[in-house]
Structures are given as structure tokens and as C-alpha cells.
Amino acid sequence: MKGSNPPPVLASIPWHLVPKWPKGVRPCNNACGKCLTEPSEVGAVPLDEAPERRDVILCGYEPLLDPGLPARVKAVLVRGSRVVALVTNGRLCNYDQVVRKLADLNIEHVVVKLFGCDGAGHDAHTGADGSFDQALGGIRRLRSAGLRVSVTYPLQGDRFDLEGAGRDPFLDLAYRLTNTLPVVMPSSRGDRGLRPVMVHRREGPAGMDPDHEGGGRYDVIVVDREPDSRHWSPPLLPMVHIMVGMMCNNRCVYCNVRGGEHQTLYDKAYVHALLEDAAKRFLPDGPFTADFIGGEPTLHPDLPDLIAEARRTGFPSVTVCTNGRRLARDGYLDTLAKAGLTGVRYSMHDHRPRVAGKLAGRTGDGDLYLRTARELLGRRDITPYLYRIVLSPNLEALPDHLKWLSDHNRTGRPLDLHMGLPSPRGRLYENPDLFPDLHEARRAVTEALELADGLGIDITLYHSPGCLVPGVPERSAILHLRTLQVDAGTGAVTRLNFEGDTRLAAACDACVEKDRCCGLAEHYFQADPEAVEAWVRPYGD
Secondary structure (H helix, E strand, O other), X not given: OOOOOOOOEEEEOOHHHOOOOOOOOOOOOOOOOOOOOOHHHHOOEEHHHOOXXXXXXXXXXXXXXXXXXXHHHHHHHHOOOOXXXXXXXXXXXXXXXXXXXXXXXXXXXXXXXXXXXXXXXXXXXXXXXXXXXXXXXHHHHHHHOXXXXXXXXXXXXXXXXXXXXXXXXXXXXXXXXXXXXXXXXOXXXXXXXXXXXXXXXXXXXXXXXXXXXXXXXXXXEEEOOOOOOHHHOOOOOOEEEEEOOXXXXXXXXXXXXXXXXXXXXXXXXXXXXHHHHHHXXXXXXXXXXXXXXXXXXXXXOOHHHHHHHHHHHXXXXXXXXXXXXXXXXXXXXXXXXXHOOOEEEEEOOOOOHHHHHHHOOOOOOOHHHHHHHHHHHOOOOOEEEEEEXXXXXXXXXXXXHHHHHHHHOXXXXXXXXXXXXXXXXXHHHOOHHHOOOHHHHHHHHHHHHHHHHOOOEEEEEEOOOOOOOOOOHHHEHHXXXXXXXXXXXXXXXXXXXXXOOEEOOHHHHHOOOOOOOOOEEHHHHHHOHHHHHHHOOOOOO
């Protein structure tokens, strides 16, 4: 879907107008031997000469060094334009006053330049020791303020070499930090805007519009270790995630994709094309589940048709990942079941209405969670897969939550409950108080596993390190599953880290599973690194 608006104008600070700026001194706090983003390299015009009524990308050198930046951005607004993105090396974003300035100016998209995927490579180019760690710290501060952040690799451009299983350290770092692919910097020789990278392979295009806002991408969860329990087998796994748009009727404080901030729904033909590509690519190897995700997929008016299309395309199982609010409507779940829905992945993070509503950002609507849960737990034609994130506000209520589920189970079979720690991405950056104490989380989940055995509830552990509960690796998703991203337009299959801003501890070096494990949220390392090292329990040979 190509937009009708003209591309943004690339503009830079008119440094000759900045009072007291030393003549001949490059306006940047890095010392790169060759500046890859100077105004002439990207074809930027001085900001005060940018055309009226055109969106602006502010780039070139380091714009955050300009003390007059607020006045310049406001002058752009007076001309009927707006600064839609700002490109920076990120170092000054470690200061709260700088981040507040960007938020106050409504510059929602900040692009941080990285010149390597580790400190050695980055700092060698910038000529500034510690600049890599400062750039990463700036990204975290920006995201904590709710700003949209992308990274760009000026040295890489659009060149990424996928090694075994489609792995690339640059792409992996970008996803870990920002939950999205990096963008390619505009150039005087090429594109005029910031565009996501295209990871090219030899396969021809799949008929996807490259400008569609969905990007022509979908995610796939595969089982890459011989299952040692039924949890990693059909009908739920392996699975294809099909995004239908970011529209959402909740504002969950833990949401890892910030659902609802962009009220978009993807057109039916686009979703059909993704289903067809996924079916052609994966179904010949065996059964897969097609899982519709968002945002909130039940807001899509064509969801019944999309479910029916998934079944017609050959997917034997079709699920929807939902907050469940619309499932409480009379007859709606029946409509989805008639279309071919086989399961519901239901996010229910507390059985207490007040707490459930507060976590969902919908105070007063917590009763809907229980109403939907009773509906799902009373049916035998649709399998419920319940998901509960272990957060500081719901930690102690976990035993009562399990008992509530067991008391209302009328499905005639054991319940599948997926539990995990919060993913350090999305709104968790803004709500770090939701991260539970690690020792308390281990205790609560260990006790929950023991209690669940007697209640007819099978628990598996997602979005958490393999030693969250030591001694039960067969329940850890991170040790059995891998997530891939498929570009239906180019045929590229990329292995990415979707667990967010995580890393391994030093103690993890002794673990035989360290190459498979996501590690822990950076939040814990920032809060108390010694406590993290004491908490880790490496698996032996």
C-alpha cells in the first residue's frame, strides 16, 4: 500500500547559525574517522530551508548537541510541517532531560546509529571508548519514556549475511533492543526515507506489495529438539503467527508490542497472501497451527473469514491469541468455531477482577476476563491454552489462580497453562516495577508446578531462562523451540531473538544449555548484578 503523501525531507541543523559553535569543529561527540551520516552524505538540506508542509527527518552529525533544537522543531511546525524522526548516536539520550525534551517535542521516532554489534567494533569506528554501551543505554532510556526507537547500521547498509539457521548478530541485536528490524539510513543516492532492511535471498517475490505496512513478514515457532513431552507437539506446535494489525481494545501495562498505539488492521487479501505463503512453505513438512495475533485479532471484522481461509489453505489447527474481551459477547465464539477455530490462546493474568482490569489498563472491566474464562472452560469443541505472566502484582495469587481454573474446568481434559516472566520489551520499559523478584518468582512457580499436578493442569514455561525452575528442562520452551521470521516477499528466513532486552550472566558459561537460552532481562542486571549471578543455576553435562 503506497501512501499518497510525498516522502520526508532530509534536513540537518544549520550549524553556522548556532551561537558560539566553534568554526571548523565537527558538531558531534563521536570522533569517527569518516562521518557516514554527515549532511552531504545523506543529501540533507538545512532545516531552516526545508520546504513547507513536508515531513522532516532530522539527521546529519549530532542534532542533540544543538541547544536551540526545541525552537527549531517548533519553527518547523509553524511552516505546516513536523519532525517525524531524529537520527542520533544515542549517547546523549542517557540523560533524562534530553529524553524528556524529545518526548515534549513529540518526536516519537528516534533512530540510533550503531557501527557494530559489540563494543569493540562500534567503538573502533567512533573513536570513543564506551560509546557502544552509552548508545545502548540511550536506547533503553528512550524506550522507557515510551518513544519509538529503531537502530540503523551505517556501515552495514542493507548487507546482512545470514549464517546457519538464518542467524545474523546485527539483526539479532536490533530485535533484542527495539523489537523490530533495523532501518536503512536515507542517502543522497537512494531512498529518501527510513526503511526497514530487506534481507534478500535468491527466491523470487511471492506477490507481496513491498510497501504494505505489515511488511510482508510473519513469524514461525518450530520445534528444533526432539520433544520429550507432549507439550511441544501438535495440535498447538509447531505454529505460524499471522499478524492482522495492531488495533487493540486494551492498553495492557505489560504488553510486549505496545498494542493499540497504532490502530491499524490489515486488509483481508494481504492476510490471505501470508497464509498461502506459510502453507506452501511449511505444511509439506507436517501439520502446523495457524495462529492469528495482534494487537487484538478479534477486532478484525473479517476474522471468521480469515479463520475459514486458514482451514481451506490446509492448516489443521487454527487458534487466535486474544485478551478475550470480545469472546464474552453472546454467540461470537460460536461464530468463530463454525468458521473452523480449534483453539484459543487466552491471556488471563489474574482471576481477581480488580487486578485483571488494572493489568489490562481497563480498570472496571476485569469481570470480562472471568466471563470469558468460564466460557472457554465450559466448552469441548475449542481447546483453551491459557497464558499467565508472572508479575509482581499477581505473584502471590498464583495458587488461588490455579484453583480457580481447576474449579471451573468443564472441558473434560487437563488444562494447558503457559507461564513465564515478563518479556523486557514494549510497555515493560515504562513499567519496570512489574518485574517480579527472581527468588520469589522461582519459589512461586516451583510451588505452582507441584500444585498443578493435583489439579489437572499442565504447565509449560515460556519467556524465561531454562533454569527458572531448575531440574525441569522438559517444561522450558526456550530449550525446545526456536522462532523464525519469514519475509514472504523475498523468501528470507531469519532466526531472531524475540525475548527482548535479555542477556546471559557470567555464571551461564558453565551451563550446557547456554547457546539455547535467552538469559535474563537487562532490568535484573541493572538492578543487582550480584543477585543475578547468585540466582542462575547452570545445567551440567
